[in-house]
Amino acid sequence: MSQSSVYYFDSNATTRVAPEVLEAMLPFLKESWGNPSSAYSFGHDLTKHIEDARAKVAALINADPREIVFTSCGTESDNAAIHSGLVANPEKRHILTSAVEHSANIKFCNFLQKQGYAVTFLPVEADGSLDLHLLEKSIRRDTAIVSFMWANNETGVIFPIEEIAAICRSKDVPFHTDAVQAAGKVKLDVKETGVDFLSLSAHKLHAPKGIGLLYVKRRAKFHPYIIGGSQERGRRGGTENVAGMVAFGKAAELAMEHISEENTRDRSLRDKLESEILSRIPGTIRNGGREPRLPNTSNIAFEHVEAEGILLLLDQAGICASSGSACTTGSLDPSHVLLAMGCKNARARSSIRFSLSRYSTAAEVDYLLKHLPGIISRLRAHAPVDDKTSHSAHPEAKAPTLAKVR
């Protein structure tokens, strides 16, 4: 399906590469394709473009360029931060994180549990928020690192990063935040918030896939995760993805330019989409608190219908969205985020995430609103009677069982 026939409401999964970004990166694929570690100028001259990109991504989060380590993606950045926390503090064997993190964090922590590390997955409230008092109490003497996402990829709920950073500082424990979904949507300032590590991924920001970064605060203890050559000042081995870095730099520059106007525009489109769905389609409810929330994200449960069916019919209408559930070997895995918020299985399995971007239009929102009510009525007309259960809260649903949500 070509881009022109797609109505895209899945910008938290990935975003369209901005034309300016593509233009900026192409010379580094077509003409200037050398290896920056080479001694001759055809290769070595590329380092100035890498440093230029590093300065631009650093500016996006108000960091010093020397605090930026380029990686291959957000997942690598998350793994690297947690790994470093453990390796740099070998006598400490506990990790504190939340039950609603991305699989880049949760699955890595599950792996570490199997290696003998202790992990606390802090529960969240029904609106997706954190109990900071509980968070503070959960930091142990042997906590090596604390990791909480800046904004949730499924609900858009924003955590109070500055307050969490202050708690961690008072306990002398390093704090990592996965800001992959927050970048370009809300202001990120590592100095103001006082985080020690922060992950970003370029493909959520109108740059291509395969490039990310980890912010490492100056003087923070850091141990590399990918070990090999001495690229990134010995902090991440591997020949540099120069085109990706340049693209990320350009995307960061554009994000800074557009952030306030985009915030207002995306928010008003999102609010229209959300309020019209909630008012026009009976049996709908928003998942997650209204604020603080990313301006582009809305997660809605549609009572008595499976998300899978909704997505199928949306797809037939050329509409891309995603669910908090995925079909794995014939069985539906409800979203671990929604379960952790206390949603019943039925509600978690009937939830759809709509996420917008700079390229979303009012016409796209109107198109969605034209098709969605009919899709839900059709599916409800065919729903078996026993599926017509209610969506009230499930007090025990806390364990992070992962569904495929990006």
Ligand code: PLP
């Ligand atoms: N963290 C969050 C919150 C995400 O939403 C994602 C991707 O969806 C990632 C990490 C992983 O990023 P990447 O796809 O670059 O590995």
